[in-house]
Amino acid sequence: MRDIRLLPEVLRDIPDAAKCYDEDGYLGLGDRLIATFYRFLRDIQQDGEIHRKIYYDFRKVIIRPFPYSVFYRLHENTWIVTLVIHSARRPSRTRKILRNRK
DSSP states (O other): OOEEEEOTTHHHHHHHHHHHHHHTTOTTHHHHHHHHHHHHHHHHHHHGGGSOEEETTEEEEEOTTSSEEEEEEEETTEEEEEEEEETTSOHHHHHHHHHHHO
């Protein structure tokens, strides 16, 4: 099992996404999103190689049933979680953010 690290920006991405649900009147759904995200982190830590590379060395997993994608990459022996973003965002915007956070 590899180590896993979250970039500081990811610690803002997740609460921002959860806040959107709560502001739209779906109280409690934001908390479910956060719990689901952390469950997926365990999956990435154990079997991160199963997801294919999408952009350069970044891999992607969708936090089902939520429409959010987690982008991560392997650096040395550690999975680096780089971005959590709504899956409907333009791919060019996602790539730009990944380049800036690399």
